[in-house]
Amino acid sequence: MAESSGRKVLVVGGSRGIGAAIVRAFAGEGASVAFTYAGSADAAAALVDETGARAVRSDAADRDALVGTVRAEAPFDILVYNAGLLLTGDPLTLDADAVDRLIDVNVRGAYHASVEAARAMPAGGRIIVIGSTNGDRMPFDGLAAYAMSKSALQGMARGLARDFGARDITVNVVQPGPTDSDMNPADGPHAAMMHSVMAIKRHGTADDVASLVLYLAGPHAGGITGAMHTIDGGFGA
Template identity: 75%
Template sequence: MSDFIGQRVLVIGGSRGIGAAIVSAFARAGAAVQFTYAGAHAAAQALVAATGAVASQCDAADREALVAAIAKAGPLDVLVYNAGLFLSGDPLSLEPAAVDRLIDVNVRGPYHASVEAARTMPEGGRIIHIGSVNGDRIPFPGLAAYALSKSALQGMARGLARDFGARGITVNVIQPGPTDTDMNPASGPDVELMHSVMAIKRHGSAEDVAALALYLAGPHARGITGAMHTIDGGFGA
């Protein structure tokens, strides 16, 4: 595959899991790939060695640092915002500061990143956000704050799709279900509970999500925008 030769791709939150799979997929497709990471320095350097991508450390909750990183990396043909925090628990006992940080990374970050990337993005650019099926469905208690952040991406993508559509820039959200990563391993303690509400009773892979990101960034997806693309094994069916 060589659809992305000569294209500049930036993955926000790309050192591990789904983000690392996306970095690897675009690198194999010929793109010049850059990615940010928050604290996983060893994982980031290993990914650089494996893919030839360029890594930079950036806290996605820091708006000024995030905007600066995107401006430095641009102009971009593709922006993938994968950075995200997961938080669960009784909303009456969750730390408000933890909820605020989740919103900073999961909601404010993708909005500001999208706007900054669009400033210099060429005609036909691609903006992709990694959301969650929990933006559509919450089958278990304790996920209100997380679901708030992921459903917010839906409205944002629809709005930005309208805002940037005249330039042919598409804005889409990928919504994975249970995916085998460090955050949600297929051998984790809650696997049976998650699989009980799935049609296909297994975790997906980060490579599955990366393949969908590659499609949405490619030439055949130029008419797909403002849409949610769920890849969840029927978790939300």
């Protein structure tokens, strides 16, 4: 049974990679799906043609633009916040503005989008934020800012789960490990290093993550909230 049929979904950051897989999964179940994108106009247009979803250009780093987009799309049943930036390097030399933009997208955007979505979300609504296994474990150097941002989502989800629980709205974080995407390709230069600390020594797929998101958005997950759901091939085991 298509458990998302007839439900309205907004995916923030949906044009590529994990976000696009989530759009495809919901659209494939008959949901009405809109997704945002910032710079990948061609990818967004191709995904619209493929799935019938609607694309909305909106920069997750711009709070007013993001809140305006969420407000314009509301009310909807499911919010998936997938927008995210990865920044690597020595924290002593990283550009401070780049770090602030990462925080704007990865943390502030997730918070403000979730709060705005909840204003008009019906009972039984779902808020699902895509975090990272690096919120729990960081075995490599150069990723302090990124790991910080993903750990912040954990506290956010626990708090918002309390705040919205009386309205039967759940808030969860999905934490992928190495997942084959433009950001982290399975044949990339760091793949062997990542696989060396994994129990299942391969990248996961975007479809794997989308399947977990579908479950958390569905009726069988109504009692799951304020929780972290790690899908990382044993990276953090």
